[in-house]
Amino acid sequence: MAAAQPTVVSIDNLADMAVGVPHLLGFEPTESLVAVAVSGRRQRIEFTMRLDLDDPCYDERVADETAARMTHAGATSVLLFVYTEQSRADGLPRRPLVDAVAAALDVPLLDAALVADGRVWSYLCADSRCCPVEGRQLRPDSRGGVALAAAHALAGQAVLPDREAVVATTRRVTGVAARSMHQATDRAWEVLSDDEPDEEFRAESIKRVDQLCAQLAEPRYDLSHDDAADIVVRLHDVLFRDALICRLARDDEPLERLVEQVARLAQPPDDAPAAALLAVAAYLRGRGVVASAAAERALGTDPSYSLAHLILDALHSQIDPRQLRELWRAPFPSEGL
Numbered sequence: 545m546a547a548a549q550p551t552v553v554s555i556d557n558l559a560d561m562a563v564g565v566p567h568l569l570g571f572e573p574t575e576s577l578v579a580v581a582v583s584g585r586r587q588r589i590e591f592t593m594r595l596d597l598d599d600p601c602y603d604e605r606v607a608d609e610t611a612a613r614m615t616h617a618g619a620t621s622v623l624l625f626v627y628t629e630q631s632r633a634d635g636l637p638r639r640p641l642v643d644a645v646a647a648a649l650d651v652p653l654l655d656a657a658l659v660a661d662g663r664v665w666s667y668l669c670a671d672s673r674c675c676p677v678e679g680r681q682l683r684p685d686s687r688g689g690v691a692l693a694a695a696h697a698l699a700g701q702a703v704l705p706d707r708e709a710v711v712a713t714t715r716r717v718t719g720v721a722a723r724s725m726h727q728a729t730d731r732a733w734e735v736l737s738d739d740e741p742d743e744e745f746r747a748e749s750i751k752r753v754d755q756l757c758a759q760l761a762e763p764r765y766d767l768s769h770d771d772a773a774d775i776v777v778r779l780h781d782v783l784f785r786d787a788l789i790c791r792l793a794r795d796d797e798p799l800e801r802l803v804e805q806v807a808r809l810a811q812p813p814d815d816a817p818a819a820a821l822l823a824v825a826a827y828l829r830g831r832g833v834v835a836s837a838a839a840e841r842a843l844g845t846d847p848s849y850s851l852a853h854l855i856l857d858a859l860h861s862q863i864d865p866r867q868l869r870e871l872w873r874a875p876f877p878s879e880g881l
Contacts, residue, residue, distance in 0.1 A: 558655055559682055559686070560686055562682055565578055565592075568589070569592060570710050570831060570833060571703060571704045571707050571833070572705055573627045576625075577606065577625070577626055577627075578624070579593050579613070579622055579623070579625075579645070580624075581619035582619060582620065582654060583619055583620045597628055600641065603644045604644055604648075607641065607644035607645040607647070607648040608648050610648065611650065613862065620651055622645075622651060623655055624642060624667075625657050625658075626642065626659065628658070632660070637658065642656045653668070662682050664679055664680050710833045710834060713808075713834065714807070714819070714822060715808075715841070716808060716810060716812075717809055722811055724769050725773060726811050727769075728769040729776055729810075729814055732774050735774075746783060746787065749778045749784045750784070752771075752774060752775065756775070757798035757801075758798075775818070780817055785851075790873065792821075793868070793869045793870075799825075800825050800829075804822060804825070812844075815841070816843075819838050819839070819845070820842040822838040824855060824872075826838060827858065827865055828872075830865050832859055836859055838852075838855075839856050840852075
């Protein structure tokens with residue numbers, strides 16, 4: 545999925561680009577096909593997709609899907625990366641898949657690489673001077689690798705061990721913490737259930753958010769269960785929720801941290817708005833895996849929750865996060881509360 549706000553880092557070789565793929569995805573891929581859409585004269589990365597490596601009998605289907613996604617992303621050229629531990633005794637594995645993708649694409653395949661055992665091999669280059677038989681070593685400490693790591697670290701984007709670890713960041717707390725949150729949420733409903741959501745209620749809700757965002761500026765501050773429950777309940781007011789979406793679209797980083805903590809603590813049957821808001825925040829940052837998992841979590845609690853459906857539809861349609869950001873920056877009816 546494309547980043548919402550591009551980070552400019554110059555990469556001029558395949559090995560450094562391979563180092564960068566986990567940063568683009570947010571996790572270390574395994575047994576995967578990764579396709580990167582590149583566009584324009586300056587060859588900017590616009591979109592990155594990952595598919596599980598399936599049985600070779602599905603190569604044509606995978607190739608057609610990859611080509612369609614790259615076309616939809618507006619690619620003027622494409623980079624492919626194959627991550628697999630399959631044997632290289634008979635040459636580079638999954639070459640038929642790479643050939644099928646190259647044939648299906650309407651644009652040039654800039655390069656295709658196998659990434660395994662800390663090394664990278666090109667499927668397209670046979671020149672031993674730049675692509676030796678033993679492969680090129682991946683160098684995270686290379687200039688390009690360090691630049692990529694630094695850029696993503698500054699954006700607060702860590703590389704997790706695998707996709708499951710990314711999905712796990714969207715799950716709610718369990719055990720004693722969950723029981724405590726249920727109790728805190730019951731208390732919040734008792735306090736707020738008699739309040740009709742009106743301008744005064746929403747102004748108070750925004751004030752509470754501002755207070756909590758200021759507290760979260762302290763690195764060691766953890767949101768209390770009562771504070772989290774207060775926001776969980778208030779998010780059931782759609783106009784208040786939409787006011788927060790508008791702020792997220794305007795790069796409100798403290799609010800992003802608050803949304804992450806609230807969603808982590810929120811419990812069913814009250815967590816759908818918080819989980820969907822987390823999906824929005826992730827989508828706007830180009831974090832497709834998190835957006836998808838958070839939206840699915842929201843629908844697990846409330847199958848009809850429309851905001852979660854909107855995010856999943858946007859993911860399926862490959863809507864550029866920048867388009868949603870521009871749309872949601874426009875004032876909602878509740879803006880200015």
